[in-house]
Amino acid sequence: MAHRPFELARTRVSLFEALLRARDERGGKYKILEDHERKPLSYDDIIRAAFALGGKLDMLIKKRETAGILLPTGAGCTVTFFALQAIGRTPAMLNFTAGAMNLRAACEAANVKKILTSRAFIKLGGLEALEKELSKHAKLIYLEDVRKTIDFGDKLIALLKGSFPRLFAAKANPDDTGVILFTSGSYGTPRGAVLSHANIVGNVEQAHAHVPFDPDWVFFNPLPMFHCFGLTGGTMLPLFTGHKVFLFPSPLQVKEIPKLVKETGANVFFATDTFAQQYARNAKDGDLNCIKIMVCGAERVKPETRELYKTRFDVELLEGYGATEASPVIAVNIPGANKHGSVGQFLPGIEWRLEPVPGIEGGQKLFVRGPNVMRGYLDPTKPFGIDLLPQGWHDTGDVVDVDEDGFIRILGRVKRFAKVGGEMVSLNAVESYAQTVWPENLHAAVALPDSRKGERIILFTDNADAKVEDLQAWCKENGASELAIPKRIVVIDTIPVLGSGKTDYVVLQRMAAERFAEAKAA
Incomplete structure (x- = not known):
């Protein structure tokens, strides 16, 4: 190797x-x-x-x-x-x-x-x-x-x-x-x-x-x-x-895929955390043991998913990070240099810089440039028109922290912060709190305008027993900000996802706006 x-x-x-x-x-x-x-x-x-x-x-x-x-x-x-x-x-x-x-x-x-x-x-x-x-x-x-x-x-x-x-x-x-x-x-x-x-x-x-x-x-x-x-x-x-x-x-054939991984003797496998969990649950013992490198991207890898793969298949999950605009890989953990909670170190040839975001502490907005970074976005107003990137720099829109060893921690997208009572609250953090309290379920947080506090947080979950009080108690016990406690928890059958496996926040935002409007009208 x-x-x-x-x-x-x-x-x-x-x-x-x-x-x-x-x-x-x-x-x-x-x-x-x-x-x-x-x-x-x-x-x-x-x-x-x-x-x-x-x-x-x-x-x-x-x-x-x-x-x-x-x-x-x-x-x-x-x-x-x-x-x-x-x-x-x-x-x-x-x-x-x-x-x-x-x-x-x-x-x-x-x-x-x-x-x-x-x-x-x-x-x-x-x-x-x-x-x-x-x-x-x-x-x-x-x-x-x-x-x-x-x-x-x-x-x-x-x-x-x-x-x-x-x-x-x-x-x-x-x-x-x-x-x-x-x-x-x-x-x-x-x-x-x-x-x-x-x-x-x-x-x-x-x-x-x-x-x-x-x-x-x-x-x-x-x-x-x-x-x-x-x-x-x-x-x-x-x-x-x-x-x-x-x-x-x-990727949706969760029963078929583990069998095929074993049958083909596959060693390198790409997935998202959501799909990875489902493959493991549907796999028989020994189905996924042939995997040497399994990279998960598009969403945060949950500690329980890591534990599941390590104990059942002796597979160490590697978290990576990318963007369509960067073809997509920007960073990835590798065997022997796998820092949990991070998305790894930058790939060779990538230049990067950070810019502060007003109101957000502990992280800055990431810009990248390199041989893999796109020419630009399509300009729909002109046939074959391209809106070129300024000096080749792509604004990822992600708030990150880079440690002294070059490992990147994603704090969330700029768009995924809500302004509650004048403070910036990470919606990703809200989701991870919910995940800790109810680890067997899926959760997604969105923000809606609020006339008193600027914005209010709505948490969607597929856990029928989820209550705001339980999350409140956990936040109090673990010193998490009270502002990160969602005002409402909405139980739905399944959290909508896109074809790529990412949470579909557009649909959830619309659902929240409709429900909130109905509640207001009522």
Whole structure:
């Protein structure tokens, strides 16, 4: 197990070239990718399939036209992604869990007129209503129909192109747009992040230099490829570094995934804390013991989740931190340097600075810059317009504390602080207090305007017995601020989550506003 030193020069290639480079290093016949259909693909298979499909898409999608990809994680989505790269088209990864309104806004912002999808996926996912809505604004191209038109001659041409890929692949500047991804939208409308080829390749190289991966380890990725963690960490990282990867279409199959992890002998696994808990609860003894590196991102790792994995599977959970705008990985804990409660140290090549936030003590707002940080956000007012970052600095919106060893502790987003009685209260802290009192349940806090105190805190929970008094008693006993005690606790069946596994605060905010308005009216 060894680190590969981070070399900026290795980031200066296109996504397709990074795939070809990995093929040269591992060998074209090396079986690199498998999905739930259990038909392993070699590097040569992926490249030939990308040229065969790309040849057809070249006639269906105009030059300089962004193509939407609406597909689940798997071999089909990966080949489609590289088919577009081979013909010099930009893919925009569309979040099929975001709802018709958000998806339509995403298509408009990214200038998407054609969407690549699959009839089987639409049917399996029950996405017919979404399909109907999207077809009013864009032309849907079904991959099954395209594949039917690929004949023997097309396969022969793909074979030739696959033998001399650098001759036939579209030339791309590393700083050209490689992919458009949309932020999770946990706090508002998703925004289009414009990531260059060098951003994604750079983040792969940074992660590979920071985390000690054994060359023979197998990756397991159930995260959606419309989410940056699933695209870069779960798919491009293993492909570009020569690690076998098993792609699974949904993180929600909590009974199926632990069995498959055991069956595939997977060693590297990415998840969120919420999903990690569910996998452990549904796993049989021994199912997850093959995991060597399990990185959890998108939300705080709870102490009980850590304990569960350590005692049952002897797996030490590693917490990481990222943002779509940073391709996404910014920091991650590693074996031997794993500080609980932190998200690890910065990846090599990342510059960072902190700025104070009025009213917030103990932490400052984080800004980052580096080879993995996006070009900018899509400017929906101009076709192909990009709102470039000032001097390349991205304002993460996160309030953090960095200790003397460089470990980062996330205190919360600037948006996740409520002003109660003139004091700034972290809503993340409120959630963690509730988690300590009721560890078996899920909780989410939001703030609403309050005419007397500025804002009031509402806690949503799936614990039917949760009472404000119990939380009040715990806060008093443990010296937590009285201002952090929610005014109301609202019990709901399930805490809503986004496709990425993050809490959907937009829905909760709306629910709180409606309930509060009803209470006021009553």
